[in-house]
Amino acid sequence: MNFLNEVAGRYPEALSLAAGRPYEEYFDLAAVPRYLARYERYLAEERGLAPDQIRRTVLQYGRTKGIIHELVARNLAVDEGIEVDPEAVVVTVGCQEAMVLVLRALRSDERDVLLAVTPTYVGLTGAARLVDLPVRAVRGGPAGVDLAELAAAVRAARTEGLRPRACYLLADNSNPSGVTLDLAARRALLELAEQEDLLLLEDNPYGLFSADRLPTLKALDTARRVVYLGSFAKTGLPGARVGYLVADQSVAAPDGTVSLLADELAKLKSMLTVNTSPIAQAVIAGKLLEHDCSLLRANDREIARYRENLATLLTALATAFPPGSGVSWNAPAGGFFLVVTVPFPVDDTLLEHSARDHALLFTPMRHFDDTPPAAHQLRLSVSLLTAAQVEEGVQRLAALVASQA
Numbered sequence: 001m002n003f004l005n006e007v008a009g010r011y012p013e014a015l016s017l018a019a020g021r022p023y024e025e026y027f028d029l030a031a032v033p034r035y036l037a038r039y040e041r042y043l044a045e046e047r048g049l050a051p052d053q054i055r056r057t058v059l060q061y062g063r064t065k066g067i068i069h070e071l072v073a074r075n076l077a078v079d080e081g082i083e084v085d086p087e088a089v090v091v092t093v094g095c096q097e098a099m100v101l102v103l104r105a106l107r108s109d110e111r112d113v114l115l116a117v118t119p120t121y122v123g124l125t126g127a128a129r130l131v132d133l134p135v136r137a138v139r140g141g142p143a144g145v146d147l148a149e150l151a152a153a154v155r156a157a158r159t160e161g162l163r164p165r166a167c168y169l170l171a172d173n174s175n176p177s178g179v180t181l182d183l184a185a186r187r188a189l190l191e192l193a194e195q196e197d198l199l200l201l202e203d204n205p206y207g208l209f210s211a212d213r214l215p216t217l218k219a220l221d222t223a224r225r226v227v228y229l230g231s232f233a234k235t236g237l238p239g240a241r242v243g244y245l246v247a248d249q250s251v252a253a254p255d256g257t258v259s260l261l262a263d264e265l266a267k268l269k270s271m272l273t274v275n276t277s278p279i280a281q282a283v284i285a286g287k288l289l290e291h292d293c294s295l296l297r298a299n300d301r302e303i304a305r306y307r308e309n310l311a312t313l314l315t316a317l318a319t320a321f322p323p324g325s326g327v328s329w330n331a332p333a334g335g336f337f338l339v340v341t342v343p344f345p346v347d348d349t350l351l352e353h354s355a356r357d358h359a360l361l362f363t364p365m366r367h368f369d370d371t372p373p374a375a376h377q378l379r380l381s382v383s384l385l386t387a388a389q390v391e392e393g394v395q396r397l398a399a400l401v402a403s404q405a
Contacts, residue, residue, distance in 0.1 A: 011355040015393045017380040018361040035286025062278040065266045066091025068285040074293040081219045088248035088262045091276045095231035095243035099127040101265045106165040107133040117145045117169040119369035144181035154196045166199035172207035173335025176368045176379040193225040203229040210334035235295040240280040309382035316394035336383040344404045346378045360396040
């Protein structure tokens with residue numbers, strides 16, 4: 001990510017089909033004080049807080065688990081059909097902190113390992129390195145996850161005396177591949193997790209942008225096998241840096257007492273960031289309240305933009321690279337990303353050449369996956385540009401491909 005930012009800084013005129021940032025033209029600074037005022041009204045009218053209590057809630061150090069947990073729970077019920085106790089929610093400094101907290105809790109000694117469906121989001125593998133938790137890859141593929149390989153990976157790790165603690169994946173419009181698990185695969189994955197006594201870490205920043213939305217793993221989770229990782233970066237306001245986790249599993253202490261996993265994660269958070277900015281949470285809360293806690297309603301323009309851009313990208317690729325060109329790609333149902341396969345190696349040197357000579361940025365897939373196919377693949381993102389810029393980006397990609405021939 002640092003390298004991408006560095007290249008983008010050196011070549012500011014380059015079109016970025018690399019960045020997974022939200023579309024910026026709908027950002028509105030004037031909305032921020034409006035959101036704060038809406039949350040203030042909620043605290044007064046629905047929570048019954050006095051003015052001094054409201055000031056303290058928003059401006060003082062806040063509760064470690066967060067001050068908007070009940071609104072997060074309401075949003076999950078409205079948009080995702082996930083019914084969860086607000087006390088099982090921990091509001092975090094972006095989803096990245098949520099990952100670090102969960103992985104640190106899972107890592108108790110050198111026997112613990114994490115499974116991750118490949119290609120894998122680099123933030124997850126980076127977080128695992130920070131807490132010294134080894135990651136073992138499980139093949140993803142067109143179906144989203146190879147269940148037979150996942151079961152084999154769990155059993156192989158245990159045969160080696162290791163403890164596979166969880167499997168991380170994005171079930172909806174994954175980063176970087178754009179792949180979505182179908183409903184049958186979701187149910188089978190939950191069944192396998194129950195059989196193998198395995199947690200699933202479901203990261204879902206892009207599910208809102210699917211044309212045909214499926215129930216999340218957490219919504220289907222009747223055995224509390226899923227720890228749900230969420231973020232308001234793509235759907236609320238990226239600059240607020242507010243994420244969350246849902247951890248409604250029970251944890252037994254050595255003395256026999258039982259607590260929520262969320263409470264144990266909050267203890268870790270108290271030693272890491274103390275709390276998540278109450279002002280940032282208040283801004284997100286105001287946006288939620290303004291739209292009856294539905295981010296689907298709050299993001300209707302953005303959803304339309306991303307769907308138009310993805311359709312434009314697929315059409316432009318088909319025009320630029322007809323059958324026989326040696327270039328292929330997948331066709332996600334939504335989200336920000338897709339993967340293009342080309343007949344030559346794709347690495348950071350090629351990216352710099354592309355930025356300098358073709359004014360185009362993309363992401364080499366080898367940053368997400370170390371298998372041989374990834375060496376000839378690149379990730380394209382449609383989130384930051386207009387449809388016209390997406391078309392122009394594909395033309396520049398065609399020029400790059402021609403130069404490599």
